[in-house]
Amino acid sequence: MAGTGSLTDVSDATTAESTATHPTATLITVCIGMFMLMLDMTIVAAALANIQSSLDASLSGLQWVVDAYTLPVAALLLTAATLGDRLGRRRLYIAGMAIFTLTSLGCALAGDIVTLNVVRAVQGVGAALLFGVSLPLVAAAFPDPMKRARAIGIYGAVMASATAAGPLVGGALVTAIGWEWIFLINVPIGIVAVALAYRYVTESRADSAVPADWAGTGLLTLALLPGVLALIEGNGWGWSSARVIALGATSIAGLLAFIAWELRADHPMLDLRLVVRPAFAANALAAFAGAGTLVAATNFLALYFINTLGHDPFQAGLRALPLTLSALVVAPPIAVLHDRLPARWSLPVSMGVVAAGLWLCTGADASTTWTHYIAGSVLGGAGLGAVTVIASQSALTFVEVDRAGMATGAVNTARQVGIVVGVAGLGAVFSHAVATEANTGLAALTVGTMTVSVPDEQADMITEALGSGAGQRVIEFVPDQFAAAVPALSELARGATAQGLDAVMATSSAIAAVATLAVFVLLRIGRR
Structure with missing residues (x-):
């Protein structure tokens, strides 16, 4: 970023x-x-x-x-x-x-x-x-x-x-x-x-400075805020609830109003003539998708390392190094070789590497340890480092010099929007997958050969806690009378959380794969 x-x-x-x-x-x-x-x-x-x-x-x-x-x-x-x-x-x-x-x-x-x-x-x-x-x-x-x-x-x-x-x-x-x-x-x-x-x-100031586009800023906020709120609260409120539908409609209306304003404004914050250029749109899409998948997913991976696998925050930070160091190592040579690597190939390939890295992170279960994520983190980090450099530098090749600031700004705005939407959307995926797995596990919970019936109130508390990423900390919600079931509940917590993270990685990989194809097509169209 x-x-x-x-x-x-x-x-x-x-x-x-x-x-x-x-x-x-x-x-x-x-x-x-x-x-x-x-x-x-x-x-x-x-x-x-x-x-x-x-x-x-x-x-x-x-x-x-x-x-x-x-x-x-x-x-x-x-x-x-x-x-x-x-x-x-x-x-x-x-x-x-x-x-x-x-x-x-x-x-x-x-x-x-x-x-x-x-x-x-x-x-x-x-x-x-x-x-x-x-x-x-x-x-x-x-x-x-x-x-x-x-x-x-x-x-x-x-x-x-x-x-x-x-x-x-x-x-x-x-x-x-x-x-x-x-x-x-x-x-x-x-x-x-x-x-x-x-x-x-x-x-320092610009000689030819233009007025700030406050209307555009407000409309972009109106497009983002209700949509993010709907994604974050959708599982709790219900996706078909009036609040979620109203927030979604407001977000769409805000986006349409933003587009309409930017098309008619004398000094738009974002010149949409840039965005409709296929090659430029490909760079913005790659920045959005890279941040909205891999970068957003790392937040849930950190929760999993700490709350479910039991690592302390410093140990979790060490286990994040394969991704961050991979991005750090790959970015400089890509920046140097950028002019020799046609973006029509390097950008979709890099985005594809992100998708492949995320796919390698899938397949987790209750027995999974942190080493399961090393290969995917290294590969995904390498792709992310390349995408970040290529998208930022290539954006400048499609615009005039005096619009370079807007071009780099648009790509970086796309990256930030990707993080916002990715964290919100993947959170909904995580919570739903964990809750589904937890409810199934609680219904079939056994200690030895005996079936354990967990009261609805306790079951709801456990499911909600697991859906919030509590992992093994869910044991704190178990009443004393269920002490014998703690090992089984611990296994359930680990398995349900792994299932939630697996859903996050699988969804992210699928989105990154679709973005790879879209970036490739847009760059091909842009060459015509």
């Missing part, structure tokens, strides 16, 4: 005010911010199980821990870049970092899951501001093309390193100190970043 902004020919597109006095310090300052942002995107997965236990959160509450942060990033990213062009990128960087730092403190102090998710949403606003202006700040600080290329390479390496380090750092903090510290660690770093920006970063 990568941040973006209006990355245009900065030497022509910014005012003389943008001539940086301290380009290296600017790069360091921006990289500190981006390292913190990317770390925060992946560090949370290691803390979800402890957040669930500490705040008594349901699976939907945990889904919002991820989506409440990612949704504002998706909705505001393009607008933030435009605001930076108009108001000043340094100014927005400082504002975004201040918001992010203060809300990090608020997240750590949250006493319940609702408060945490509300503060996470505000944190996402700060993150969107930082994402929107970070790359343009670097580009403006290095007007020389060669120096700029090296600086952007360092910027990309820092982001990739933070993404890889997130699960491990998060696991270490949660295990050693507590989940609150995945947020508290941002506070001193944020203070340093604000001080550096205030002292060393030179202000």
Whole structure:
């Protein structure tokens, strides 16, 4: 995943005010911010199980821990870049970092899951501001093309390193100190970043800045928020309930209104003429599908490692390294060889590798250990690293130089939307599969040769807990009179949760496979 902004020919597109006095310090300052942002995107997965236990959160509450942060990033990213062009990128960087730092403190102090998710949403606003202006700040600080290329390479390496380090750092903090510290660690770093920006970063603006598309931003939010809420709460409310149908209809109406507005707006946040170009649409689709399948699925895998297999958060972070390191190793050579690898082949092949990696992660059962996921994680991570690089770089080949910022912004927005929708949708798949398996197991529960009849109230509690990803922690809900059934219930919990994760991996693999075919077809059409 990568941040973006209006990355245009900065030497022509910014005012003389943008001539940086301290380009290296600017790069360091921006990289500190981006390292913190990317770390925060992946560090949370290691803390979800402890957040669930500490705040008594349901699976939907945990889904919002991820989506409440990612949704504002998706909705505001393009607008933030435009605001930076108009108001000043340094100014927005400082504002975004201040918001992010203060809300990090608020997240750590949250006493319940609702408060945490509300503060996470505000944190996402700060993150969107930082994402929107970070790359343009670097580009403006290095007007020389060669120096700029090296600086952007360092910027990309820092982001990739933070993404890889997130699960491990998060696991270490949660295990050693507590989940609150995945947020508290941002506070001193944020203070340093604000001080550096205030002292060393030179202000830059675009000469031809356009007004922010606030109507488009609002309509995109209207399209995303009700749809995500329906996906997250659909199992609990009922997919045919009036609330879910109304939310789905509102989401569709919001999407149609967004499209209609963007087609007529003088300065749209997203020029839909880009999206209807088949080759460009293929890149956006690949970014969306990669994030919405493999990236989203890792959150459920982390819950499984901790709550079901019994690993502590640090151990779970270590077990996530095959995926993150694979992506980190593959991305740099793909970036170097990009011009020699035709995107019409490299992009669908990379997406296919993601689908194959996810498929290798299927087949789990009650006896499965974490080693079952190594091969699929390595293969899927390699595909994801390639897709991330190819989609971002190829997007620029289909647009004019002065629209490069919108192109990279659109691809990165697609990636964030993929995470939002993927976490919500796969959560529904997980809960349904676990509940189905748990209900079947409870109905046939035996101890030795005796059938155990679990009262409906206890059965519902167990099923709900398992559907929320509680895994082996479900034993906490077993009354004393069923102590003899604990081993059988433990086996049931492990099997039901494995079935839920298997459904997540199978669904993700199928979606990634369909996306592979669609990307291939779109790129073929784009060549005509």
